[in-house]
Amino acid sequence: MTAYRLFGAETSPYSLKVRSFLTYKGIDFDWIARSQATEEEFQSFARVPTVPLLVSPNRAPNQDSTDILSCVENDHAEPSSVPDDPACAVLALILEDYADEWLNKVMFLKRWGQKPDREAAADRTMEQLFDGKLPRAKKKTRDQIIKRMRDRLPLVGVEKKNEKTLNTSFERFATLLNKHLEHNLFIFGGRPSVADFALAGQFSQMLIDETPGAWLRENTPFVTAWCEFMDAPKAGAPFKPLEELKETLLPIFKGEITQTYLPWASANLAAAQDKQDRTSVKIEKKAFEQVTQHYAATSFKSVQKAVRRLNENEALSSFLDEAGAKDFFEPSKN
Structure with missing residues (x-):
């Protein structure tokens, strides 16, 4: 187990933002895809139900991607991500x-507001949640995911x-x-x-x-x-x-x-x-x-x-x- 552990999802832009940053910094870290199998461990660190979540050796668990990048930059100055100007x-x-x-x-x-994108996105979300093993009630689960995400659309504008x-x-x-x-x-x-x-x-x-x-x-x-x-x-x-x-x-x-x-x-x-x-x-x-x-x-x-x-x-x-x-x-x- 490495000192840095990043809980995230391939479907999360903020997870990929942090993962790419850690990779650029040359930091050895474990990528832990959030799923049913990892949910208990995720909940033991999480304060909110969202990814990314970075567990660090000398800092409290952090779920704010902007703050994560700032903290990692302070702890690992090179290679720098701060323009000289x-x-x-x-x-x-x-x-x-x-x-x-x-x-x-x-x-x-683009993802949840139109077909066929939302159906494909729901399938990817299912694969993530169930570790690639799709549930028997695939259509019902897909429809539930789509409804939940479409209900969130007004919350983001x-x-x-x-x-x-x-x-x-x-x-x-x-x-x-x-x-x-x-x-x-x-x-x-x-x-x-x-x-x-x-x-x-x-x-x-x-x-x-x-x-x-x-x-x-x-x-x-x-x-x-x-x-x-x-x-x-x-x-x-x-x-x-x-x-x-x-x-x-x-x-x-x-x-x-x-x-x-x-x-x-x-x-x-x-x-x-x-x-x-x-x-x-x-x-x-x-x-x-x-x-x-x-x-x-x-x-x-x-x-x-x-x-x-x-x-x-x-x-x-x-x-x-x-x-x-x-x-x-x-x-x-x-």
Whole structure:
């Protein structure tokens, strides 16, 4: 038994985010697929019923993928996942939160919002839960899984009136990222950052699902290749400074992050602070409404603090200003 043990699922983007990170760090760990056979052990460590769950030698069990990456980075500094340019390091945190809290909505929509993807996803979930031995009542179990997951769609913001916004966001972001990765091995240069691990975790799930997977392979070959490489990434060169990345990185922020995620994240945080049950915001002149997500509010608050700590960094300030994103991080905001 190794000192690090990671409970996870192949169907969980956050599990793959952490597994890929541990692999990159060269940490010896046991991958424990959550199933009926491992449930008792999982419950002995878990505080919430979700994966990933990392058991570490010198820290308490952790189920927050963002915090896991931060703690592991502190304990194992090399190879680094923190860009040398402080502005890039903060932009990586913004993209990580975008992946975890916004792109995840798209992943849920693509997987559980349509046929045939949801049936295939339910079959994979069954195989995971029952260690590859499908139950006799296969159709009944599949239908139960589909119902349970479809009931969760509104909780992550996948409501019927939001679907067009999410689909447009997905195709635009994937296209912009593909252009950026055509010229860069990873998002911030020659080695991966937390942004790579978080985004690849979501995209790798969509590549598994038939409908989004076919679209990605046809339209975004560099994203597809990058996702495959992110399963066990290796540093290929140093990080790049922001100036060398700006030509294709700025359009990602200006064309997508500022248009969708930042308005929603800011409105969601305000709703959480005001103890509102629902969040309502205009995204590209269309109403986007959903249940207020309190974890996402806390996460975005942390990102705001990281940006504000660097408020005297001219490169970051200029980049956010050009992207139309600066106002979302002003001290007067939230």
